Amino acid sequence: MEILEKIGDAASKTYKYTAEKTSKIAKETKLKIKINDYKREIENIYREIGENVYENFVEDKELEEEALKEKCKEIDGLSEKIVECKNEILNLKEKRQCKNCYDEIELDANYCPNCGFEQEKIEIKVEVKKEVENDEEDE
Numbered sequence: 001m002e003i004l005e006k007i008g009d010a011a012s013k014t015y016k017y018t019a020e021k022t023s024k025i026a027k028e029t030k031l032k033i034k035i036n037d038y039k040r041e042i043e044n045i046y047r048e049i050g051e052n053v054y055e056n057f058v059e060d061k062e063l064e065e066e067a068l069k070e071k072c073k074e075i076d077g078l079s080e081k082i083v084e085c086k087n088e089i090l091n092l093k094e095k096r097q098c099k100n101c102y103d104e105i106e107l108d109a110n111y112c113p114n115c116g117f118e119q120e121k122i123e124i125k126v127e128v129k130k131e132v133e134n135d136e137e138d139e
Contacts, residue, residue, distance in 0.1 A: 024092045031085045031092075038078045038085075045071050045078075096122070 049071050056063050090096055095104050100117035109119055 028089050028092050031089050035082050035085045038082050042075050042078050045075055 049068060052067070053063060055061075086097075090104065093104070094107060096107055096109075096119075097103070098105050098112040098115060098117055098119065101112060101115040103112060103114040105112055105114075105119070107122065110121070111118055
């Protein structure tokens with residue numbers, strides 16, 4: 001009977017691990033879609049700005065500086081949302097970004113493997129799950 005319990009426990013752990021990984025992949029995919037949507041919005045705003053500037057040039061009008069500033073603020077806001085999504089993706093992957101080359105690196109890396117830049121030391125919190133402790137007691 002112990003063998004069946006161990007098999008059941010192993011299957012349960014495998015299911016939980018697979019479900020967690022699948023959830024992370026789904027979240028990452030949704031975030032990447034959001035990033036692409038934000039980039040498309042930025043491209044549309046760039047196009048609007050360009051069309052506005054050209055129309056004013058053709059009609060020999062002065063540029064509406066306030067309208068341009070508002071469009072630029074929209075771009076800044078969308079850019080911030082992109083950065084937030086990218087940070088969420090890094091958190092899901094349990095990675096961080098090199099401050100020098102912006103490459104994706106391990107959380108505990110002291111130096112970037114891409115550019116060699118020394119990284120800030122960060123404290124990594126390790127969670128000890130009760131399941132692991134229970135397994136060790138059974139042995």
